[in-house]
Amino acid sequence: MSVAPEIAGRDESEASASDTKALPKVQIHGLNFFYGTNQVLRSVTMDVPALKVTALIGPSGCGKTTLLRCMNRMHDLYLGNRYEGSIVVQPDGTDILDASVDPIQVRMRFGMVFQKPNPFPKSIYENVAYGLRLQGMNRRKELDEKVEKALREAALWEEVKSRLHQMAHNLSGGQQQRLCIARAIATDPDVVLFDEPTSALDPIATSKIEELIVELKKRVTVMIVTHNLQQAGRISDMTAFMYLGELIEFGDTNRMFTNPAKPQTEDYISGRFG
């Protein structure tokens, strides 16, 4: 597979801009993760830059989704999972793996969009409003404003504004996924985590979501797990290549795709395995 043309098509000035050291939003340090006795992540250390799209790539089972789900402590929902190391969120410097930190607070700062669109069997409006309601927002006017804002940012407002109180399941798959994005950003999270958000969608719906993610980074930090290398090339500023639970290489997407430092990265990107 070849990704070179898309990379070549990128604007040179944009590429050089993303080379400059951006402020880290999330600093992952020495992160080990265990499912029971099975170690899935091995001392992962990386700084996720603020207001950029960071892609996690690698073959199946490399730990990229596991890493993503560490960020909002989703692993806490299941027994026998254990973290070591630290994940520090800036600017406040909270280590979200610290025992004193409530995972529920963490999840309110990290929005998540899943592989398959998973709207609640409720109205479009209630889907977007749910996170706000959890945070204690009850006033109708405030909710209306926030819901509209989130739907506009998810590029869905024009399509649904006349039927906000219809069931979310009447929407198409791509619309449902944009609804899930609206639901995730309605509460103004610090970071939005995307777990292969387009793997269940057709190419047209996929390109809409991709445009949306690029648009989103103006105001929120994005981390995205993807199986699709071209997708990582198209939308991400930084790319992390993982293999067997280790972070092999992490750097500027352009540089990673054109001039990888590690032979494993080159083998994966050039399609020799994975």
Add this chain to the structure above:
Amino acid sequence: MRPDLFHALQAKRASRRRSIDQWFRRLGLFLTLTTLGILGILLLNLAMNGLARIDWNFLSSFPSRRAGEAGVLSAWVGTLLLMMVTAGAAIPFGLAAGIYLEEYAPKNRWTDFVEINIANLAGVPSILYGLMALGLFVYQFQFGQSVLAGGLALACLVLPIVIVATREALRTIPSSIREAAFALGATRWQAVWHHLLPYSTGGIATGVILAMSRAIGESAPLITIGALTFIAFLPPAPWVDHVPFVSFDWLFSPFTALPIQMFNWVSRPGEEFQANAAAAGLILMVITLSMNAAAILLRRRAQRNITW
């Protein structure tokens, strides 16, 4: 072997296999119709013997030594009160246990053990629940041979049905819905209360109705705890004309119920009492069948309204 012979043999085998297939189709149809037929004959028989007896007097009269004047007032009121106690106890306990086991409990050997035993409880003969209730509710807790003791005995009997129905209804909700709620910062309780319970109401209600229709026809546990067979009075009303306007004295009243009344009439000599028994049986049957029909309708509606 010559090819034409081979094909002839194949054709013969095929026709033999087809005829076995046909035979099973006919046998299956016959047995199905027989089962339905027996139920139909039973209903028809009850209706022929009892339908003439069912009128306003039958529903509003107490039992009597004279068959023609006897009615089921104390029996249906007793059944209604029993069901209120049974539902009031079995629904909260069953829901709580089902939600705990499905959403909260860790999956380990201890919960496996609990799970197997709940399945076992559903198979315990109902008379044993009666014995348990006699010892525990009637004597230990001093509830007496009352509506409360009877309702609780029936609640124990149907509790496993409610628990299993709750768990199955919760299990049909995909885990992606739970994760969506958790990812937005919901606690387990919020996920249950805002999402899982509303989305599984249809399934749970179906299970509850089936459990109640099982309880309504039970007589063994009630006889065991000493329900009376001849009661010519009603339990005290649940409302009173002085503060606090509600009264729970009815809980401690002696009672009878439709199956017991029916049992009493069946065991008496004389055509007319048999007609009374058939009429009571018909009422019971109609209640049970309409509860089951309601359960089926609910399940259909629940399935139609929610898609994942």
